[in-house]
Structure formats: C-alpha cells, structure tokens
Amino acid sequence: xxxxxxIHKRREIExxxxxxxxxxxxxxxxxxxxxxxxxxxxxxxxxxxxxxxDYTLEAIETALTEIGCHLEATLLIRLKRALYxxxxxxxxxxxxxPGIPTKNYTLPHVEAWDKRLHGDHDDTxxxxxxxx
Numbered sequence: 001x002x003x004x005x006x007i008h009k010r011r012e013i014e015x016x017x018x019x020x021x022x023x024x025x026x027x028x029x030x031x032x033x034x035x036x037x038x039x040x041x042x043x044x045x046x047x048x049x050x051x052x053x054d055y056t057l058e059a060i061e062t063a064l065t066e067i068g069c070h071l072e073a074t075l076l077i078r079l080k081r082a083l084y085x086x087x088x089x090x091x092x093x094x095x096x097x098p099g100i101p102t103k104n105y106t107l108p109h110v111e112a113w114d115k116r117l118h119g120d121h122d123d124t125x126x127x128x129x130x131x132x
Contacts, residue, residue, distance in 0.1 A: 007052040007091055011084065013061065014077060015044045016070040026069050030060070044072070053095055056088045057081070
C-alpha cells in the first residue's frame, strides 16, 4: 500500500511519434541503470519505477532527451511533469534535511504553564470530585 509521501515512484513517460525506435533506445538506456525498473506499456509509452533518493523524473527525462529521445509535450503532460518535478524535489530536500522543531516543549515550560492562570482549572472542591 502506498502513502501520499511515498518515495517509491511509478511514472509513465510518453514519447513523440518521431523519431522512430526511440522507445527501444530508451528502454535499452534505462535498463543499464541500477535500481530502476522499466516496462513497455504501448507503442509510445513506458513505465519506470524508482526511488526518489536514487533518481528523479526530471533527471531521467533529461538523460533521455540527451540521448536523442523526443518526449510528448502536450499541455496536460507538461503540467503533470512540472508537478512531479516539484514534488520529487521537495521530497529529496526533506530526506536530506529533516524538519527543525520550531517549539521546544520541555518540563520547565509545562511547569510554568501549570502555575499560570489560564482557565483550564476546575474550581470544584476535591471532596466533591471523590466518589465515596
């Protein structure tokens, strides 16, 4: 079962119709990369599975364009791509730099809170609270 912040990703990459045989070239190239799974989904689509700590979709697609592949660039695909790039960059940053605690709730803080009048105290006498 995957969670919204899962670092293991499955993404689809769709290629432009030209040039021919670029899907085969991409599969051969991606098959050489460690810890990256590839699978052909159709005539112009592949699926990749990877961990964000190892790869990002942006890096994979950049490498594919550098070897001569042309990716599909419709508006919807470009929007998805931009969203995936952003999400994976944030996840990688969070993996490298865990969040800094902004509040330090320590015992002195709790003791000071107990001494302050703040409306959380019950004025009922102790003898009324005890059931006998």
